[in-house]
Amino acid sequence: MVKRSSHCRTGVQQFTVPKLACSAMLVILFVALLTSCAASPSEELPKKTISLTDNVLLGMDVADVQREDTDSDGELEWLVFYRFDQVGEHGPVAALIYDVVRRSPPLLPVVYPYRLRIPDENYLAQSVPEVSLVDIVSEPDSKVRKELVFTTTIEAAFFHLNPDPANQPTDEPPLYRCIGLFRSDGGVDFDSETLEVRVTSRAGHERSQLVTRRYYKPEGDGYFITGTTTLVSPFTSKIDFPEGIPSVILDTPYPEKIVLAFYKTFGKADAKPTILEYLSAQAATEFMEGKLKYGSPFPLGEVKFAVVKELAYYPTQDDSQSAIVTVKVVFHSADKKSPLTEVRWTLIRVENKWKMDYSQS
Numbered sequence: 001m002v003k004r005s006s007h008c009r010t011g012v013q014q015f016t017v018p019k020l021a022c023s024a025m026l027v028i029l030f031v032a033l034l035t036s037c038a039a040s041p042s043e044e045l046p047k048k049t050i051s052l053t054d055n056v057l058l059g060m061d062v063a064d065v066q067r068e069d070t071d072s073d074g075e076l077e078w079l080v081f082y083r084f085d086q087v088g089e090h091g092p093v094a095a096l097i098y099d100v101v102r103r104s105p106p107l108l109p110v111v112y113p114y115r116l117r118i119p120d121e122n123y124l125a126q127s128v129p130e131v132s133l134v135d136i137v138s139e140p141d142s143k144v145r146k147e148l149v150f151t152t153t154i155e156a157a158f159f160h161l162n163p164d165p166a167n168q169p170t171d172e173p174p175l176y177r178c179i180g181l182f183r184s185d186g187g188v189d190f191d192s193e194t195l196e197v198r199v200t201s202r203a204g205h206e207r208s209q210l211v212t213r214r215y216y217k218p219e220g221d222g223y224f225i226t227g228t229t230t231l232v233s234p235f236t237s238k239i240d241f242p243e244g245i246p247s248v249i250l251d252t253p254y255p256e257k258i259v260l261a262f263y264k265t266f267g268k269a270d271a272k273p274t275i276l277e278y279l280s281a282q283a284a285t286e287f288m289e290g291k292l293k294y295g296s297p298f299p300l301g302e303v304k305f306a307v308v309k310e311l312a313y314y315p316t317q318d319d320s321q322s323a324i325v326t327v328k329v330v331f332h333s334a335d336k337k338s339p340l341t342e343v344r345w346t347l348i349r350v351e352n353k354w355k356m357d358y359s360q361s
Helices: 011-038 052-056 255-264 281-288
Strands: 061-068 077-083 093-101 110-115 130-134 147-151 155-161 176-183 188-190 197-201 211-216 236-240 305-313 322-332 341-350 353-360
Touching: 052 061, 061 130, 147 188, 155 188, 176 197, 236 255, 236 305, 255 305, 255 322, 255 341, 255 353, 281 353
Parallel strands: none
Antiparallel strands: 061 077, 077 093, 093 110, 130 147, 147 155, 155 176, 188 197, 197 211, 211 236, 305 322, 322 341, 341 353
């Protein structure tokens, strides 16, 4: 038989015992806290997510991952941009889409990759593009399936979804088919309202830094001719200044810029310089009298604007006193436009400035 101690505890003893017990518990909790803080992420409980960059695309230089409803099914897919042939932090960009494909039981859902293939195995863009979803192509079943649009300042690529549930998951033929690709160092612009693509090129006008702008609209199957990877023809084009008529245009050493500025000034009553300032004294007089042949079939008061379609010139030297510039122009009135008209201009130097003197058309 075990007997309890008959010794009585003093007040100090009664206070000290619980205090020591409490202190021991605090030490244990503190050590546990330190152990928890020191634990590496790999020692934490597994997360209920899969990281594309950490668990799937190992060894691939992933530039960005975005969530977009790429197939218009009301659910977000994973849009992955990655670089290849990389030098430092730069390299062409390609893309693929991971989508959850839900199948009839007992088959389980799978996450399947779909490549965004560019014609001729080309790259998608030189940098990670902006992404938008725009309804471009009409579907035969009248259902709205928006096209994927990728744009940078110098590129635009368009992809159309070809849904065939019976063949999923598979990417042969491609589920996302490229229906347009534009690339130009001069600039590419896409208008999501009009669906127009404007392509700017400096080719052929390097001396005077003029540009050619070509405008495209989708036809039936997109921006490619159906069944090909050839772009449809531009519906219009023009020769233009990169950023409008320069403020010091009258001092330019290039006579072709004088001729272009002259035609771009039509229809602008408050233009500075005025349209007469591009002409020699004799040509200005003839222009005011309605005798100058500048190519328009419409009276001066009816011309709303003029568009230079083509421009050619002969190189000039610093001491050249005359120059020849040929343009092909279309004039627009309120409700008509003229046929393409060719005008050959002779320019002369007046006080070291180029002036349009007379023309032949």
